[in-house]
Amino acid sequence: MESNRITRHIDRLILDPNNYRFIDRPDYKFVTDDQVADVRIQQRTLNFILGKNQENIQDLISSFKTNGFLDIDQIQIKAVGDKYLVLEGNRRTATLKYLWEEFKAGNDVGALEESDFKSVKLVEIIDENPIQHLITMGLHHISGKKRWSAVNEAQLVNDLIEKYDKSENEVCESLGISKFKLRRSLRTLSLIRQYKTSDYGDQFQTNKYTIFETIVGNPIMKSWLSWDDSQYEAQNKANLEKLFEWISETEEVEEDQDGIERSIIKEPIITQYRQIKEVAEFINDPSAVKRMEESRSITEGYTYSEAIGENRLKNALQNIKSEVQVAFNFSEYMADKDYEEIENLKLKLDRLIPNSLANVLISSQSANLYFPVVRNHFTSAMIHQYRKLNKLxxxxxxxxxxxxxxxxxxxxxxxxTFYLASQLNNLNAFLELEKFRGKFNDDINPLWIDKNFNKPIEIESTFNGVSNVIYLNSEETGDDIDKAGYVTTISAEANLENTSYASELHLFSNKDAQFKFSKMMMLCPATFTSPYRYNSSLLKKAHAFAVEEKYFDEIIEFIREYLDPSIEKIELVNINKESRFMVTSSLLENAVDITKYGEGLQRIFEITLLMVYSRNGIICIDEIDSAIHKSLLIKFTGFVQRLADKYNVQVFLTTHSKECIDAFVENDYPDDELTAFALELDNNGKLECNFLSGNKLKQLVETINIDIR
Structure with missing residues (x-):
């Protein structure tokens, strides 16, 4: 590459607007050769280099004023018309241009003289070789002392390979860098490119480079992203999108108390490259990742991870084993105070051993009715938060x-949610649901409750014309209790008519849970039935109630008329200290257990028995049509509606069956007290609850055979 030494006036030098030091700027735009000398572009380039209040060149200003302009580092240029484009030395040139303006304004420029500006010593490159030019810059700013930011370095390396078809070996040899550094730069730049094309791309800043660099350098993260090193690209797009969200600000729209939507900016979860290593330790634990996302805290995810917890416990136990052996080896030196310390340690170790009696027992304390008379049940509800239901x-x-x-x-x-809402601060209702959710036959494991109570519960509703709100949460108590084996505290608070009712349940791993309340209240009686949940104690109570109130016979009459005319009676009999429902039939010599009959009969018996038991309250029936033949649905749905009217019971039910929905409007019961709700996701993935009145549903079923499922 041929060159000449020349001198030119500072005004004839133009700065390179495509200099690699600019490419990481969000406002950088590539400039074509015919626009390079444009006055506005030159001013913008000068401003880029100078920085605010000349902060980027203060070192050169001080040096030039003290020592003058020393021709140590060459300013390399090439001719562009009657001007000269600076190829190398843009920062020094920009400093001279700034000081030239200061000189003309009569300001102090120190040791610099007018000749330093009018005759700047330069090296003119003849027949410039772009590749050689890039290599020269690389030697100065990648391998040399005047380092660029990492993203600029990576871009130059990438250009040598992609634009000029240089091999990895050639680039490494030319710039004096290792192949490891080269490939890490290429991986990082590729990931940054993918980020820039995402929804969060406008948030990229140079200081994020080390985060991307750490990601592509971490084997666990690369595996999670399904990173393809042949293409330098993440193949798992879903995980990639998650990752980009974690390192970016996100905007969410939430409604305030007045129902007005407001935009909320949430800070990134990951803000430092060091955090990538922490995230990698639990990245393959979905529950820990979910916890991190919900809390927007890496620490929360880290401490929640079973894998990390198991590993730390394993290490702790190994350390205990090792240190105990050391203590044995030197036991001859033990004094009285050492024995006391060992006794204290022994007590702590004892607490690690689970007590088989550590269970959550449902309290025998019954809740008090808030409304002695119920004329109007639930008319509306806002589910602010329950499991995945949100603002429904x-x-x-x-x-x-x-x-x-x-x-x-x-x-x-x-x-x-309706079951919980009806029970106000009665934590027994919450425990009943958790018991059946977790499929516990008897008492509930407190650790299971703690692990699965991930979000607070908040339900607002109107019942009997009165607005009320319940709020349940899991958090550490502030009470002065013995924290040995303590797990967490489940709290419930209900507010209605300016009155608040609260209760707490302290959970322990080594002893039974402790209830704390002054008064447990409920809006009304409530029952919950599902084909997947069998509550024998509830059915026994319901049976006793129906017999005592003389309601049991009409249940048997319905079963006899529409299911099995041979059935004479169903009794609760104590057999070997266990209560069982026994069926007497005219076709059988001896009574048999009700489980010998079909699931449909058992299901109808359970639902109708609980309907009566829910008098002046509500019943929640999951999959009401389960095991019931469609030929019986019209009669059965009519019977359910008749019982609801007779015993003043509000019914909430689910079904997957069109035949069941049709049966409710085709039976001979009025439809004005019937409503159907269709749940579906809108285009944004938000759950909507659309309703049809019973009369409208009947009209649509009869005219177009509508299917609202």
Whole structure:
């Protein structure tokens, strides 16, 4: 590459607007050769280099004023018309241009003289070789002392390979860098490019480079992203999108108390490259990742991870084993105070051993009725938070409410919210749901409750014309209690008519849970039935109530008329200290257990028995049609509606069956106290609850055979 030494006036030098030091700026735009000398572009380039209040060149200003302009580092240029484009030495040139303006304004420029500006010593490159030019810059700013930011370095390396078809070996040899550094730069730059094309791309800043660099340098993160080193690209786009969200500000729209939507900016979860290593330790633990996302805290995810917890416990136990052996080896030196210390340690170790009696027992304390008379049950509800239900408004509730929708959309969760709402601060209701959710036959494991109570519960509703709110949460108590084996505290608070009712449940791993309340209240009686949940104690209570109130016979009459005319009676009999429902039939010599009959008969018996037991309250029936033949649905749904009217019971039910929905409008019971709700996701993935009145539903079924599922 041929060159000449020349001198030129500072005004004839133009700065390179495509200099690699600019490419990481969000406002950088590539400039074509014919626009390079444009006055506005030159001013913008000068401003880029100078920085605010000349902060980027203060070192050169001080040096030039003290020592003058020393021709130590060459300023390399090439001719562009009657001007000269600076190829190397843009920062020194920009400093001279700034000081030239200061000189003309009569300001102090120290040791610099006018000749330093009018005759700047330069090296003119003849027949410039772009590759050689890049290598020269690389030697100065990648391998040399005047380092660029990492993203600029990576871009130059990438250009040598992509634009000028240089091999990895050639680039490494030319710039004096290792292949490891080269490939890490290429991986990082590629990931940054993918980020820039994402929804968060406008947030990229140079200081994020080390985060991307750490990601592509971490084997666990690369595996999680399904990183392809042949293409330098993440193949798992879903995980990639998650990652980009974690390192970016996100905007969410939330409603305030007045229902006005407000935009909320949430800070990134990951803000430092060191945090990547922490995230990598639990990245393959979905529950820990979910915890991190919900809390927007890496620490929360880290401490929640089973894998990390198991590993730390393993290390701790190994250390205990090792240190105990050391203590044995030197036991001859032990004094009285050492024995006391060992005794204290022994007590702590004893607490690590689970007590087989550590269970959560449902309290025998019954809740008090808030309303002695119920004239109007639930008319509306706002589910602010329950499991995956979030800000779901349900209006137009009537006597019988049918909820339909796809699998796992939240139908059962909606039933559970009404069950909980009816029970105010009665934590027994929460425990009942957790017991059946966790499929516990007897008492509930407190650690299971703690692990699965991930979000607070908040439900607002109107019942009997009165607005009320319940709020349940899991948090550490501030009470002065013995914290040995302490797990967490479940708290419940209900507010209605300017009165608050609160209760708490302290959970322990080594002893039974402790209830704390002054008064447990409920809006009304409530029951919950599902084909997947069998509550024998509840059925026994319901049976005793129905017999005592003389309501049991009409249940048997319905079963006899529409299911099995041979059935004479169903009794609760104590057999070997266990109560069982026994069926007497005219076709059998001896009574047999009700489980010998079909699931349909058992299901109808359970539902109708609980309907009566829920007098002046509500019943939640999950999958009401389960095991019941469609030929019986019209009669059965009519019977359910008749019982609801007779015993003043509000019914919440789910079904997957069109035949069941049709049966409710085709039976001979009036439809004005019937409402159907269709659950579906809108285009943004938000759950909507659309309703049809019973009369409208009947009209649509009869005219167009509508299917609202």
């Amino acid at each position: 408004q349900i209006n137009n509730l009537t006597k019988v409410n049918i909820f339909v929708g796809g699998n796992n959309i939240g139908k059962t969760s909606i039933l559970e």
